[in-house]
Amino acid sequence: MTTTSGKGPAPAGSGSAAPVGETIDGADEAVGGAAVGGDGSGPPPGERTDGDTHPHTAVGPTVVDPAAPGHKPEERLRTGTVMLGQIQRRVSVELDGREVRVPEGTTILGALHDEGTPQQADTPTLCWAPNMDPINACRVCVVEVEGSRTLVPSCARKCEDGMKVRTDTEKVRHSRRMVLELLTSSVDMDRASGDVQRWIGEYGVDTSRYGPPAAPAAAGERDRRHPGHHHLPDGATAATVAQPVKVDNELYVRDYSRCIMCYKCVNACGTDAQFTFAIAAAGRGFDARIATEFDTPLPDSACVYCGNCIGVCPTGALISREEYELREAGDWHPEDETVTTTICSFCGVGCNLELHVQQNRIVNVSSPSDHSVTHGHLCIKGRFGFQHVQNL
Numbered sequence: 001m002t003t004t005s006g007k008g009p010a011p012a013g014s015g016s017a018a019p020v021g022e023t024i025d026g027a028d029e030a031v032g033g034a035a036v037g038g039d040g041s042g043p044p045p046g047e048r049t050d051g052d053t054h055p056h057t058a059v060g061p062t063v064v065d066p067a068a069p070g071h072k073p074e075e076r077l078r079t080g081t082v083m084l085g086q087i088q089r090r091v092s093v094e095l096d097g098r099e100v101r102v103p104e105g106t107t108i109l110g111a112l113h114d115e116g117t118p119q120q121a122d123t124p125t126l127c128w129a130p131n132m133d134p135i136n137a138c139r140v141c142v143v144e145v146e147g148s149r150t151l152v153p154s155c156a157r158k159c160e161d162g163m164k165v166r167t168d169t170e171k172v173r174h175s176r177r178m179v180l181e182l183l184t185s186s187v188d189m190d191r192a193s194g195d196v197q198r199w200i201g202e203y204g205v206d207t208s209r210y211g212p213p214a215a216p217a218a219a220g221e222r223d224r225r226h227p228g229h230h231h232l233p234d235g236a237t238a239a240t241v242a243q244p245v246k247v248d249n250e251l252y253v254r255d256y257s258r259c260i261m262c263y264k265c266v267n268a269c270g271t272d273a274q275f276t277f278a279i280a281a282a283g284r285g286f287d288a289r290i291a292t293e294f295d296t297p298l299p300d301s302a303c304v305y306c307g308n309c310i311g312v313c314p315t316g317a318l319i320s321r322e323e324y325e326l327r328e329a330g331d332w333h334p335e336d337e338t339v340t341t342t343i344c345s346f347c348g349v350g351c352n353l354e355l356h357v358q359q360n361r362i363v364n365v366s367s368p369s370d371h372s373v374t375h376g377h378l379c380i381k382g383r384f385g386f387q388h389v390q391n392l
């Protein structure tokens with residue numbers, strides 16, 4: 001029996017249906033009761049076989065072994081995989097004085113999203129994404145937890161029974177403002193999402209006190225900096241990561257003047273989706289940057305151009321070449337953009353595609369982060385192979 005996490009597209013040609021006895025993305029299937037594999041016989045979804053008529057909430061997969069003692073051979077064959085769900089403990093947490101109960105293992109951010117007030121649910125995030133494991137890099141989501149010496153990142157810290165969380169104290173607001181202010185003073189945040197722009201305003205970010213931005217680095221200059229060889233700040237200008245855009249291939253560009261070092265692209269390229277590991281963080285401190293191995297151009301690197309890094313980048317540091325060219329030509333019209341969801345036709349995996357169309361032209365392709373096949377991630381064909389549609 002094989003269980004796949006469902007993260008990332010399966011390889012082309014791997015087929016779209018799970019073999020009998022194989023479990024895919026169990027949590028979704030388990031909700032509502034029994035899912036039956038094999039020949040389709042057995043109880044319909046939601047119907048229990050133990051005579052108990054009380055409703056139950058299934059929250060995860062439990063695979064009943066058809067070969068277990070007590071099953072007749074013909075039953076073993078017929079029964080196949082039965083998803084009954086798991087019993088999950090709940091813990092009590094206090095959110096700004098109000099007690100809520102959440103499933104054990106929920107992060108504080110998850111509790112704020114699921115059980116919090118609209119204001120609590122609006123906790124700022126930069127390195128967190130619903131389709132990725134917590135990265136814990138930006139610290140803009142911090143909250144106070146009673147008994148904890150330091151602020152804790154809500155996106156990564158799990159709720160514990162009896163935990164008391166404060167989300168809107170002076171300490172929390174000050175810390176979030178400093179994170180947003182230091183990033184905004186050194187990185188071009190113009191293309192971050194509307195939410196990020198709103199948080200910058202709401203937290204009172206003021207970059208003027210750091211002085212005007214320092215001069216941008218020359219092409220490749222930041223890539224050649226060595227760990228431990230930091231320059232003293234001149235005290236008159238704000239340090240910046242500004243540098244020329246890297247355009248070295250036909251499919252996407254890297255504009256690291258917009259990079260906040262959230263590591264999302266690294267994890268999407270690595271263990272969160274693609275397992276290619278073409279990029280990683282190089283350097284230390286303010287000289288840290290996202291780099292290919294030995295800073296080689298992308299075509300010489302291990303990159304397979306799935307574009308999943310583009311899909312998760314929160315600041316527009318990574319964008320498709322199509323978008324880059326249109327922006328450069330002054331032909332970028334987000335106000336006209338429509339998004340149409342369809343299914344990729346290149347192979348049988350069945351990835352959902354969102355076609356971003358401006359002025360009757362596909363300008364980008366993404367995938368919904370909550371789609372059970374893709375989890376927001378695609379392969380090179382789904383992400384970039386749309387030119388043939390344009391030529392029809």
Ligand code: SF4
Pocket residue numbers: 258259260261262263264265266290309312313314315316317318
């Ligand atoms: S390139 Fe984008 S996704 Fe990658 S670390 Fe920078 S901001 Fe994050």
Ligand code: SF4
Pocket residue numbers: 009010011012344345346347348349350351378379380381382383
């Ligand atoms: S994006 Fe398209 S080609 Fe790539 S795995 Fe998904 S369905 Fe197949």
Ligand code: FES
Pocket residue numbers: 124125126127128135136137138139140141142153154155156
């Ligand atoms: S969003 Fe929590 S540390 Fe970045």
